[in-house]
Amino acid sequence: MTEGKPFSQACENNKQVILEKLSAVFINPGTVLEIGTGTGQHAVHFAGSLPHLKWQPSDHPRNYQLCKPWLAEANLPNISSPLPLDVSADSWQIPPINGVFSANTAHIMSWHEVEAMFRGVAAHLTKGDAFCLYGPFNYGGRFTSASNQQFDASLRQQNPVMGIRDMDDLKRIASENGLALESDFDMPANNRLLVWRKV
Template sequence: MSVEKPFSQASANNRQPILEQLQQVFATPGTVLEIGTGTGQHAEYFAAALPHLQWQPSDHPEALWMCRQRLREAGLDNILEPLALDVGVTPWPVTACDAAFSANTAHIMAWPEVQAMFRGVAGLLPAEAVFCLYGPFNYQGKYTSDSNRRFDHYLRSQAEHMGIRDIADLKALAADLGMILEADHSMPANNRLLVWRRCSP
């Protein structure tokens, strides 16, 4: 009897718009670390569409099971074995990557975990490499839509540590770590794709 794989409708909906941006910023061969692989739908889709990349899935140890069956069945040579990665625990189980990607994680993580994610990425990326972060974000403390406001209230009702992050806070955090916001792309459903670039020393 086949086991139904975990599935995210949001991942199915947003994968193509995200891919169109990743095709531009992940144009050269290398290894991309994905933080928060979840169901593995993004990893499977992006690795298939970007065969010049080695895709390194990772997720919190308690969530890593969600992607394993899908990625195993995908049978793609450029998807590496998923890693158990708790962003707040050092050292990370990966020592180098050429780029990083994460979707819909910053509003789920506690703020100290967001800080830890940025620190970890900044420590891994070589100069001029990029970190693409997808999700909903606020600007100057304001929501970009009523749906994001409702979503934020829902998140905070589920757990105090969750919530939509403000671009200004992320920019300040990134700047302290030697990263700048190079691009901010509008995406469907009031989401954004933020492209952070690691500055040269």
């Protein structure tokens, strides 16, 4: 039942394939911060399937309560109350964490916010911890599909600060913050699952 709750069809489509990757990355017990939780469908699916993790949803202060209906219905013991977190905030008011997950956020945030996300993630992870980032990405300035190119154009039309990010730029800011790209998985619908590791 999804009636009365915010709903994303994309989350329903991608949650199982993302879970398969996350279950191989987040193998040890610990707390995973989710950035830009949105509806909460991912949080519920991943926390329900990975009971050794404590899932910490968060989202921009204007959106962080959006996930509450999904969380309330699932009533899982290993999901914490969602936190308001704007990645561009000077300091992140979050509990200690052992990993980070974020889906479909890098093309919505401004580049300044993407940089702040990598900086904040790196500051809160310790050596060996993982940051899993899901979404569409470009390579060497090229789109991986015509549909991603159209999507990018529609994002930039809505707001010029949005847009699909290039792997070269992400690798640069990751490296500046002590994060190394461990895996870049090809996912359905021209998406990728990037695993960054704190070095």
